[in-house]
Amino acid sequence: MTTPVKPFTRSACAVANSLDVVGDKWSLLVVRDLLHGKSTYSELAKSPERIPTNILAERLERLEGAGILTRAPYQEHPVRYSYTLTPKGRALGEVLLAYVRWGKTHIPGTVAINQGSTGGEVPLPVTRPARSSKRKA
Amino acid sequence: MTTPVKPFTRSACAVANSLDVVGDKWSLLVVRDLLHGKSTYSELAKSPERIPTNILAERLERLEGAGILTRAPYQEHPVRYSYTLTPKGRALGEVLLAYVRWGKTHIPGTVAINQGSTGGEVPLPVTRPARSSKRKA
Numbered sequence: 316m317t318t319p320v321k322p323f324t325r326s327a328c329a330v331a332n333s334l335d336v337v338g339d340k341w342s343l344l345v346v347r348d349l350l351h352g353k354s355t356y357s358e359l360a361k362s363p364e365r366i367p368t369n370i371l372a373e374r375l376e377r378l379e380g381a382g383i384l385t386r387a388p389y390q391e392h393p394v395r396y397s398y399t400l401t402p403k404g405r406a407l408g409e410v411l412l413a414y415v416r417w418g419k420t421h422i423p424g425t426v427a428i429n430q431g432s433t434g435g436e437v438p439l440p441v442t443r444p445a446r447s448s449k450r451k452a
Numbered sequence: 453m454t455t456p457v458k459p460f461t462r463s464a465c466a467v468a469n470s471l472d473v474v475g476d477k478w479s480l481l482v483v484r485d486l487l488h489g490k491s492t493y494s495e496l497a498k499s500p501e502r503i504p505t506n507i508l509a510e511r512l513e514r515l516e517g518a519g520i521l522t523r524a525p526y527q528e529h530p531v532r533y534s535y536t537l538t539p540k541g542r543a544l545g546e547v548l549l550a551y552v553r554w555g556k557t558h559i560p561g562t563v564a565i566n567q568g569s570t571g572g573e574v575p576l577p578v579t580r581p582a583r584s585s586k587r588k589a
Contacts, residue, residue, distance in 0.1 A: 323561070325502075326501050327562055327565070328500070328555075328563065329554075329564055329565075330480060330484055330555060332555050334477045336559070338475070338477040339477075340468075340471045343467060343471060344471070347467055362463075363462070382558075409550045409554060410547065410551055413549070414470040416466075417466075418467060418470040420543065422466065424464060425460075425470075426464050428464070428467075
């Protein structure tokens with residue numbers, strides 16, 4: 316086996332280590348929303364899945380620690396942060412796409428949702444640009 | 453929005469509903485191992501991540517309920533089952549592949565592991581047969 320750069324929690328498997336970062340029911344939904352243009356805590360909290368705010372706060376902190384996103388203050392008194400995906404975080408788009416394809420094929424009634432910063436549910440042009448509001452995928 | 457075939461737990465989002473099925477740290481590792489030729493409970497329990505047996509039993513039952521795998525007895529007294537992925541389960545290979553690519557690129561030292569039924573860790577030729585020392589990023 317190759318020498319790991321850091322000790323792995325479970326094994327050197329790329330899948331296992333990826334799941335140690337985003338293997339839960341919420342993290343990839345946060346990444347989905349950031350990828351689609353949301354950037355603030357309140358925008359993220361308004362997604363239709365209604366992530367509990369304590370879980371949202373914990374996930375944002377954990378994803379920042381894992382290098383998936385960065386945060387920067389956009390307001391003081393009280394301080395508010397905006398969240399932005401890093402290249403590592405944006406690269407999770409490929410995982411999201413695989414989930415979209417699998418879900419749409421195998422879970423009847425599911426759709427690709429683009430949770431943009433407006434909060435509206437807009438079908439996401441997954442494979443080709445075919446939408447009205449000309450938002451970027 | 454399309455009329456859902458069944459009520460969704462969180463939203464109609466294909467990603468959210470996929471995560472409701474396999475959004476945890478273990479389910480996709482079980483799928484990985486079945487995809488790579490393992491079929492029995494004891495084979496699955498021997499993977500390097502050492503899934504706790506109570507979690508393995510629960511995940512197998514849940515994945516069967518979700519139509520990801522089927523089980524059939526291969527022995528009586530005591531009864532033992534072999535587990536096989538359904539087409540729906542095999543299709544998760546695309547999600548696994550996305551995780552492998554993301555992990556290998558963004559988590560240093562991780563590798564693609566083929567957990568075959570022998571239990572040996574064999575690097576998996578994911579995209580093309582390249583070998584250990586010159587692993588692609």
